[in-house]
Every structure is written in structure tokens, then in C-alpha cells.
Amino acid sequence: MTTLNINGKVTAVEADPGTPLLWALRDTLGMTGTKFGCGTGLCGACTVHVDGEAIRSCVTPISAVAGKKVTTIEAVGSDSVGLAVQNAWIAHDVAQCGYCQSGQIMSATALLKNNKKPSDADIDAAMLGNICRCGTYARVRSAIHAASASLV
Numbered sequence: 001m002t003t004l005n006i007n008g009k010v011t012a013v014e015a016d017p018g019t020p021l022l023w024a025l026r027d028t029l030g031m032t033g034t035k036f037g038c039g040t041g042l043c044g045a046c047t048v049h050v051d052g053e054a055i056r057s058c059v060t061p062i063s064a065v066a067g068k069k070v071t072t073i074e075a076v077g078s079d080s081v082g083l084a085v086q087n088a089w090i091a092h093d094v095a096q097c098g099y100c101q102s103g104q105i106m107s108a109t110a111l112l113k114n115n116k117k118p119s120d121a122d123i124d125a126a127m128l129g130n131i132c133r134c135g136t137y138a139r140v141r142s143a144i145h146a147a148s149a150s151l152v
Helices: 021-028 080-091 101-114 120-127 137-150
Strands: 002-006 009-013 047-050 053-056 069-071
Touching (some): 002 021, 047 101, 053 101, 080 137, 101 120, 101 137
Parallel strands (some): 002 069
Antiparallel strands (some): 002 009, 047 053, 047 069
């Protein structure tokens, strides 16, 4: 049994400590907003925050996040930065198929929490590990700039 703090709620998870956080979220806790993409931490679809840092949940065992604060896409909009990113995503019509978008939003939110005025280079660096099969990268960048401007 591993105790996790998911979106501000302490939850006991009955799973092997080596179970990837992604599968604990999706299969054990029924939180399906975090997506499975590649399973090797390369595509970014599974991105969540652990103590405010964007991480890949498909390669992070639950034992590594015990005692830490995990935030998923289900709760990212509960603070001003996450809400600004979500609103910008809608306003800039970022999503096409939508599969990668929870991971994209999580990475963008982590970026803006650490850098309120990112340059294009900052955005590109922060979003590098998030793959979009539909190629909405220009809209992602525009939405991040818009979210940044709304936070000032």
C-alpha cells in the first residue's frame, strides 16, 4: 500500500510500489485524463506535476511520489496559472485530436509557474518533450504567450 497526495486528496493505493504512477492514476483511481502515449517518457502525453515539476508518469513509480504533491489534469485549472492555460488553449483552438493535450497543458502550466514571461526559445525548450501528432505547435506557443499575458 502506497499513500499518495493526488490533487490535494490523500489516497491509499493498493499496488506494487514499482507500479508506474500513470497506471495507478488510470487503472486504480479511475483518473483517465492523464494519457498513455509511448510508455517510455518520450512523448509527454502522461505529464503530471510532482511538487510543481512536470514529470512523465509512465516511467515514475508510485514509490517515488509517496509524500509528494501530485497534480493531474483534473485539478490543474484550480489555480490561476492552470486556469489561464486552459482558457488560452480554448481561445486559441489548440486541440485537434486532443490526445496529447492534457500533457501539453501540464507542461505549459509548469513552465508559466516558473517563468511568467517565457520567450519563444523558453517555450520551445519547455515543450520539447511533448509530441503532437496533429502538429499544433504554433497554436501551443500562441496559447502559452496568451496565458502569460493574462497573468500579468
